[in-house]
Amino acid sequence: MILQALTAYYEQLLAQGRVEAPGWDSRFKVSYELRLGPDGQLLALNDLRQEVPKGKKTVIAPRELPVPHRVKRASGVAANFLCDNTSYLLGADEKGKPERSRQCFEACAALHHKVLDGVDSPAAKAILAFFDSWEPDTAPTHPLLAEQWADLNNNANLVFGYESPDGAHWLATTDDAIRDAWQSAFDTSDADAGTARCLITGKEAGIARIHPAIKGVMGAQAAGAALVSFNAPAFCSYGHEQGANAPVSEYAAFAYTTALNLLLADRNCCQRIGDTTIVCWAENAAPAYSNAMLMFFCGGAEARGVSESDLAAALKALSQGRPVSFLDDKLDPNQNFYVLGISPNAARLSVRFFLRNSFGQFAKNLQDHADRLSITRPAFDKRASLSVWVLAQETVNQKSRDKNPSPQLVGDLLRAILTGGPYPATLLNGVTLRIRAEREVTRGRAAILKAYYLRNYPTELNKEVFTVSLNESSNVPYVLGRLFSVLETIQSVANPGINATIKDRYFNSACATPATAFPTLVKLAQKHLQKMSTPNEVHFSKQLTELMAQLPETGFPARLSLPEQGAFEIGYYHQTQKRYAKKNEEE
Structure with a gap:
């Protein structure tokens, strides 16, 4: 299902002219151009890198260009067409392995002869002449290369260019005759390979032995990781090797990896939360859907020129099944609409979740989640909403060395929010532990308690207790919480600046056990009231009386259950x- 959805997304992009045809990688980082003359001699080394913003500064980065489809290298020698590193295009040896560098250069020359022999193009003839005449041993000392040699050998990618006698020049990747020759070679490359029925397209086709790498997943290998791979005998069955265990055609493997790499490279379609990288896309490939969805559950609307009120209005309208104009x-x-969560796992990728639903249903689930989280906001808290990452952070000790929440918790929480399912028990456990350890009920923790019990235990009693703002008449555990807050206030007014309060000790x-703590606290409050001015004493005595009147005649409960502690x-x-x-209003 994942590969089918990504392949369909690629085909939508192709129909809209937003990606290259099969056989071409839409975006590949290239640093230098090797410009050749008609006789195949190197005329110039052109720097293709450009300045790009990175944070608050500008850095020099390779230029992204469409290039012929790249082979996936594990070990051994495998050349790429028109664009590769110095070992393949120049035969350079900087790792003390001259024989291997020679093999790389020869493999690259053989590939270009195989594709370009007989092609009637000055650029094609120049490339072949270059491979026939170039001496790899002279590369480091070549006058056009010596000055940039250190950068060239720092994993830089090079591409061939051509300059005609009249001074016109272009990259070989844009030459029509070369492109046609490569396309023909790519389309027939699987003719000698074993064919089978593709699991994605349902057609008989050559099967991809190794699928292209997926790049851009945080925490995965920089060279890329595999979503589908069989790289050990234990993963194979019935005598099949590598990709033959799950037959996917060359076309489908190219399509789904191209689509996923494009999504991972687009910050408007991709977001990292914990160790989970989330990508989302609409079936019609319209980018506004992905932009809106990530704003809905990750925030950041103002940075993209959208006000919080407009975002909330759009989410509400969509949740009610009404179309809206947005971006x-x-x-x-x-x-x-599709949402895919993936995490790094050595050289592979782990699928955390894959969700498919209508965009309106996703919006409804997010709106319901936002309604459950809604709670009185402190004056100092300027956040209009609480993102998934903020909620997960409420379970973490901020004084610890590792301030990242559990990856399992983040994945489970995301799934629960997007599907409208019950929240994970680990969320409640984490928040409860932090409240007990720090004796602090923050907005985020209170919102989590409210949302958890409203969703996981949707009873009338919980709807009465877990409200947005103060409920003057509620059940006993809720009243006890209010009473403790009043007792804490009485102590702070009577003894301003005290080091250890009743919250720290009780x-x-x-x-958990009100009957053991509250009798002592109420007696202590009577002594604190005697230190106050008459207006304050009357005011707080009235509050105590009103709250105590709502408690049962049998006295304080011996113990409270976990849901009652939440109340x-x-x-x-x-x-x-x-x-x-009230204090802010008075000020």
């Missing part, structure tokens, strides 16, 4: 935010 395009809620016990913490958070809101 100069019209988003159709019925459009099929929060966990009050939350306690939400009550504490709501009461505390009400106190801060």
Whole structure:
């Protein structure tokens, strides 16, 4: 299903003229041009690199050009057409292996002769003449190469160019006759290979023995990783080798890897959360869908010129099944949409999740998630919404050396949000542990508690307790949380600047076993009230009386269950935010 969806996406891009035809890689980093004359002599070495912004500074980077399809190298010698490194195009030896460099150059020359022999093109004849006359031993001292030799041998890619006698010049990759010759050679390259029915297209075709590499996944090898591979006998069956174990045609392998590499290279279609790299795309290949989806659950709308209010309005409209205009395009809620999460695993890629649904259904799931997270926001918190990464960070000790949340948690949380399924229990466990360790109920932690119990245990009681703002009449655990917040306020007013508060000493016990903590705290509050001015004493005494009146006549509960502790913490958070809101109004 994943490969079929990516292949279909590639075909949409091809129909729209946004990618090269099979046999060509749309974007490949090239640093230098080897410009040849009609007789195959090297006329110039042209620097193709350009200045590109990187953060707050500008760096020199290779230029991305369409080049003939690249072979995947594991070991051994395998040459590329028209564009390769110095070992293949120049026969240069900088690693103490002159024999291997000679083999690389000879393999490259043989490939070009195989493709270009008989091609009636001055550029093609010049390339063949170059290979016939070039002496690899002279490369390091060649007057046109010596000055840039260090850069040339630093994994730089070179491409052939041609200059005619009248001074006109062009890259060999743009020469029509050379392109036609390469296309013909590529289309017939699998003629001698074994054929089988492709699992993707359903057609009889030559099977890809090794699939092209996937590049751009954070944490994976820089040279690329494989989504499909069989590189050990244990992975093979029925006597098949490598790609024959899951027959995918050369065309389909090229199509799906090209599509995935393009998505990974586009920051508007790709986002990293933890160790999971997320790519998403619409079936019609319209980029506005991917842009909108990543803004919906990763944030960053203002950086792309979209206000938070406009983003929220678009999400709400789509969740209700209404099309909206967004980023100069019209988003159709019925459009099929895909979300793929992948993680690095040595030389391979692990699929964390693959989701397919209508764009409107994804929007509805995200809107429901946002509604469940909605809770009173502190005045100092300027964030309109809480992203997935922010939620996952609430489970992490920010004083520890490793401040990254569990990769498994991030993947499970993403899946739950996008599918509308139950939140993972590890999310609640992580937040509960942080509250107990730090005795701090932040906005993010309170929002997680609220969302978790509303989604995983959708009872009427939870709807009454886990509200957006303070509920004046609720159940006992919620009232106890409010009471603890008031007791904490009384202590801070009576003893401003105190080092250790009742929250530091009693929060966990009050939350888990109220009967052991609250009698002591209430007695302590009476002593604190005596230190206050008369207006303050009357005000806080009234609050205590109102809250105590909502408790059962049997007294404080002996213990609270985990959901009841969540209600306690939400009550504490709501009461505390009400106190801060009133203080801000007074100021």
